[in-house]
Amino acid sequence: MxxxxxxxxxxxxxxxxxxxxxxxxxxxxxxxxxxxxxxxxxxxxxxxxxxxxxxxxxxxxxxxxxxxxxxxxxxxxxxxxxxxxxxxxxxGPMGEAEQALMEQWAMYAATSVESDAVEMLYIYRDGGAKTPEGQAAIAVLAEKLRRPLRRLDSHLAGRDWLLGDRFTVADLNTAEVVRYAQGHPTLLSEFPEVARWLAAAQSRPAFKAMWEKRSAEPE
Structure with missing residues (x-):
């Protein structure tokens, strides 16, 4: 098993x-x-x-x-x-092209978004946003994230999901990384397609079931 x-x-x-x-x-x-x-x-x-x-x-x-x-x-x-x-x-992938796209979006999430988004998350978590130094660091990280988020926003225009008409592991992987940037009060609202897509992913019953179990664990 x-x-x-x-x-x-x-x-x-x-x-x-x-x-x-x-x-x-x-x-x-x-x-x-x-x-x-x-x-x-x-x-x-x-x-x-x-x-x-x-x-x-x-x-x-x-x-x-x-x-x-x-x-x-x-x-x-x-x-x-x-x-x-x-x-x-x-x-999962329906053919080699979809497999390549799923791998691409996983690498995009890991290399273009995750590091800066996680660093931002930690600043908010540790109360750093209340200090001038923390606010300055958040501003730098947000600016770094705008370029990959702009790419994602453009790609999602006219699409429900990353590969088109169905939710796949590409959406799941990418959404779980972009989630780290949700603590910023305005960043994702700059990218309406990303915000729409992320809300749809997090509205799925399976995500809600996972999140309920996550929330039940001690912080």
Whole structure:
């Protein structure tokens, strides 16, 4: 059986959302990030990314990871692309061209959006937006994000989803990365097609089910 390692409050949200879309049965092992624990090596510590048992799965000590019929994968976007191909039906590629496009959008999300969006998220999370230095950093990050968001906005004009008329793993992967920029009060409103598309993705029952479980976990 497919096993997914990682709590919902991590990049494991990506494969966990995908599995909610497919309805596929799987085993979930909620591995928490070690940095969130006071003493991850304590005898009573929950299974975490520094636990020897998990390091046998992913020696890099990061979640998510999966085991699927002997295959071990440890990068979230590679995981979702694999799961969509194997279990996702119409969420996965219908031919080589669609597979290439799904890989392209995964790389776009990872290389053009995620780093700056995550840094912005952390500034808001840690209260940095209340300081002049934090506001200045947010302004720089927002400006960096405008170019890739402009590209995404242009691509989505006249399309419901990234590949056209159906929701796919390309939308799921990209939406879960763009979500990190939602804390900015005005940035996404500058890109109405992106805002429309992201709202539609987050209105899906599978996303809502994933988000409910994520919200139930401790911060």
């Amino acid at each position: 497919l096993t997914i390692y990682g709590v919902y409050r991590s990049r494991a949200s990506r494969p966990l959302w995908l599995m909610a879309e497919t309805g596929t049965e799987f085993r979930h092992v909620p591995v928490i990030q070690s940095y969130r624990l006071e003493d991850p090596m304590a005898a009573d510590a929950p299974l975490n990314t520094a636990s020897p048992a998990f390091l046998k799965v992913n020696p890099q000590g990061q979640v998510p990871a999966i085991e699927d019929d002997g295959l071990v994968l440890t990068e979230s976007l590679a995981i979702t692309l694999h799961l969509a191909r194997k279990y996702g039906g119409a969420l």
